[in-house]
Amino acid sequence: xxxxxxxxxxxxxxxxxxxxxxYGTTTLKQIEENCAxxxxxxxxxxxxxxxxHEGELxxxxxxxRQDADAIIINPAAYSFTSIAIVDAIKAFEGPVLEVHIxxxxxxxxxxxxxxxxxxxxxxxxxxxxxxxxxxxxxLAQMPKKV
Numbered sequence: 081x082x083x084x085x086x087x088x089x090x091x092x093x094x095x096x097x098x099x100x101x102x103y104g105t106t107t108l109k110q111i112e113e114n115c116a117x118x119x120x121x122x123x124x125x126x127x128x129x130x131x132x133h134e135g136e137l138x139x140x141x142x143x144x145r146q147d148a149d150a151i152i153i154n155p156a157a158y159s160f161t162s163i164a165i166v167d168a169i170k171a172f173e174g175p176v177l178e179v180h181i182x183x184x185x186x187x188x189x190x191x192x193x194x195x196x197x198x199x200x201x202x203x204x205x206x207x208x209x210x211x212x213x214x215x216x217x218x219l220a221q222m223p224k225k226v
Contacts, residue, residue, distance in 0.1 A: 082125070095111070
């Protein structure tokens with residue numbers, strides 16, 4: 081079984097109520113439940129976490145070196161500011177898929193250039209909450225490390 085860690089950055093705990101015209105009305109709990117359902121079907125053992133604190137996300141990425149085979153991360157606002165998260169991702173040996181609910185490339189100048197993308201294996205954006213599921217399906221198709 082492939083161990084998968086899904087990490088969510090700041091303010092994603094407010095999904096469903098925060099800027100629904102951009103992020104929709106699906107809550108993070110609903111995304112977690114949907115991910116858990118799909119993870120089981122794909123043979124993933126899932127850890128799903130959210131934090132508003134950069135250091136906690138760095139700690140989780142570092143712990144993934146022992147606890148996970150792959151990471152899906154929606155770094156939210158830290159996408160555009162966090163070299164600390166970039167550096168932690170670079171120390172992780174498995175695939176890291178960056179997910180954004182909105183199409184960051186069509187957003188304002190502060191929400192376009194993700195620093196995390198430079199360290200990620202792949203980026204999925206603009207698919208809404210389905211982006212998490214698309215990322216899991218992509219991971220399921222990636223060759224397994226020996």
